[in-house]
Amino acid sequence: MATQLTNDALSAIEADWLIIPLAEAAPLPADVSKLDEAISGQISRLIEAEDFTGKLASNATLLGLSGIKTPRILLAGLGPAKDLSLAALEKSLMTAARAISTKKEIRAAVLLPEVSESSLSAAQIARQISTAMTVGSVGQDLYRAEPGRFPFQEVSIAGADSAEIQQAITEGSILGEAVNLAREVVNRPAGDIFPVSFADKVVAVAKECGLEAEILDEKQLADEKMGSMLAVAQGSDQPPRLAILKHQGGAASAPTLALVGKGVTFDSGGLSLKPSDGMKTMKCDMGGAAAVLGAMTAIARLKLPVNVVGYMGLVENMVNGSSYKLGDVLKARNGKTIEVLNTDAEGRLVLADVLTLAVDRGASNLIDLATLTGACVVALGEDVTGVFSNTPAWSQAVQDAAKTTGESVWEMPMFPEFGEQLKSDVADLKNVGLRWGGAITAAKFLENFVSETPWVHLDIAGPAFASANLPHREGGATGCMVRTLVEVAREYKG
Numbered sequence: 001m002a003t004q005l006t007n008d009a010l011s012a013i014e015a016d017w018l019i020i021p022l023a024e025a026a027p028l029p030a031d032v033s034k035l036d037e038a039i040s041g042q043i044s045r046l047i048e049a050e051d052f053t054g055k056l057a058s059n060a061t062l063l064g065l066s067g068i069k070t071p072r073i074l075l076a077g078l079g080p081a082k083d084l085s086l087a088a089l090e091k092s093l094m095t096a097a098r099a100i101s102t103k104k105e106i107r108a109a110v111l112l113p114e115v116s117e118s119s120l121s122a123a124q125i126a127r128q129i130s131t132a133m134t135v136g137s138v139g140q141d142l143y144r145a146e147p148g149r150f151p152f153q154e155v156s157i158a159g160a161d162s163a164e165i166q167q168a169i170t171e172g173s174i175l176g177e178a179v180n181l182a183r184e185v186v187n188r189p190a191g192d193i194f195p196v197s198f199a200d201k202v203v204a205v206a207k208e209c210g211l212e213a214e215i216l217d218e219k220q221l222a223d224e225k226m227g228s229m230l231a232v233a234q235g236s237d238q239p240p241r242l243a244i245l246k247h248q249g250g251a252a253s254a255p256t257l258a259l260v261g262k263g264v265t266f267d268s269g270g271l272s273l274k275p276s277d278g279m280k281t282m283k284c285d286m287g288g289a290a291a292v293l294g295a296m297t298a299i300a301r302l303k304l305p306v307n308v309v310g311y312m313g314l315v316e317n318m319v320n321g322s323s324y325k326l327g328d329v330l331k332a333r334n335g336k337t338i339e340v341l342n343t344d345a346e347g348r349l350v351l352a353d354v355l356t357l358a359v360d361r362g363a364s365n366l367i368d369l370a371t372l373t374g375a376c377v378v379a380l381g382e383d384v385t386g387v388f389s390n391t392p393a394w395s396q397a398v399q400d401a402a403k404t405t406g407e408s409v410w411e412m413p414m415f416p417e418f419g420e421q422l423k424s425d426v427a428d429l430k431n432v433g434l435r436w437g438g439a440i441t442a443a444k445f446l447e448n449f450v451s452e453t454p455w456v457h458l459d460i461a462g463p464a465f466a467s468a469n470l471p472h473r474e475g476g477a478t479g480c481m482v483r484t485l486v487e488v489a490r491e492y493k494g
Helices: 030-038 042-048 086-100 122-136 163-187 195-209 218-223 227-233 282-301 347-360 374-380 392-405 416-420 438-447 482-491
Strands: 002-006 017-022 059-062 073-077 107-111 154-158 212-216 241-248 256-267 307-317 329-331 337-339 365-370 385-389 409-411 455-459
Touching: 002 122, 002 163, 017 030, 017 086, 030 042, 042 059, 042 073, 059 086, 073 086, 086 107, 086 122, 107 122, 122 154, 122 163, 163 195, 163 282, 163 482, 195 212, 195 241, 195 256, 195 282, 195 307, 218 227, 227 307, 227 329, 227 347, 241 282, 256 282, 256 347, 256 482, 282 307, 282 365, 282 482, 307 347, 347 365, 347 438, 365 482, 374 385, 374 438, 385 392, 385 438, 392 409, 392 455, 392 482, 416 438, 438 455
Parallel strands: 002 154, 017 073, 017 107, 107 154, 256 307, 256 365, 365 455, 385 409
Antiparallel strands: 059 073, 212 241, 241 307, 329 337, 385 455
16 A cells, blocks of 8 residues: 655645545634635534534544545544544554545545644654555454455655655554554464474565564474473474564663563363353464564564564464373473462463573563463453563553553552462462452463563463454454564663
């Protein structure tokens, strides 16, 4: 999809749709007033009749227009100008993009709104528009004979012409494409995306983006003493893989940011078998690895001057005669032994070894992402990522990056007593604690495998996969936290 900046007057823009974002109860901007005159006051009449109020994510359409080059206009509500945030802007523009992307080869134009009461810069707004147009026009219907949504053929953004705005638009497109990559690999079923095919995708993407790729097979994983990860994989006919992507944008002596993603390409629960309803969306259990993959492509394409390594631990958690069992004691890479009391608490067993490898390979800072616990969804709902950390300053840096990109996160406590629940009579650790506070005990488990390295764990079990379509959001994979990871890398100093 081509995204560009245009200086043409609104009435002279040639497109299939012109999207005009407008704040609630605000006067029409000068360029919109001029456009309104060209179409005989139709915009004003819609507002006067309260058929368009400007409330957040509200829409109104004008069709069959003459006197201007674009035959259709969509008015997109921004809500009160003083309350405009990146999250609100995204909701408004995603709603607009989804409303008009139901036909092939649509050329869309979007007015860059001037919202003086907002603290957002023109560049921030332009970047968010570009990302929303890229993501909002792509559906999850990869296997339908007749797709319900089509990527825009072209997007023009009308507004202030500057190198800064053009750069923001380009960055927004790159971020949107990275989010869409993460969405695609999650939306594909386990018959298409399994550890080996995911690893093959990593290699292909690395060649396209100029990243260095390394794939460890089951023999190499055994040589690396990754017994915890291998135990999860042993019940599947699909062999495990560890996929690693390296971006060397900084000096060799500069610190390294490590991104670690849980990549359980399908989670049956193992011998602690999930019921059918609990298994329906378990193709999404590699959402953390998908986010790492998407983020690494954007980091490379943006040529960020930092060193970043992405680790994706890829397994299937299935059931056969070789499945790991309740009561088994596993030995992780760092030498800790783990008593298995629930084979459906497998993601932490994979991450344990991958986090240790990242530390051993010299990570200066760590972020892991995982669709790890239903308990986090209970605590924070479906739209908020849980943040857990061993280092307040590093946690704050990740939270600040999320705020900058408009993604919703909330920090959770890491009190020592939650770790006490993981003491085992027969091993160093149990892989589960009590039912209550399960997201925290999972994070406390992972803390055993990061040594003293500053670390943030992001539990994306809620926002990684949307259960249904909404006006502002496609159902299925969301690509959550890709933009946050890229922003962390952009600001990373070690």
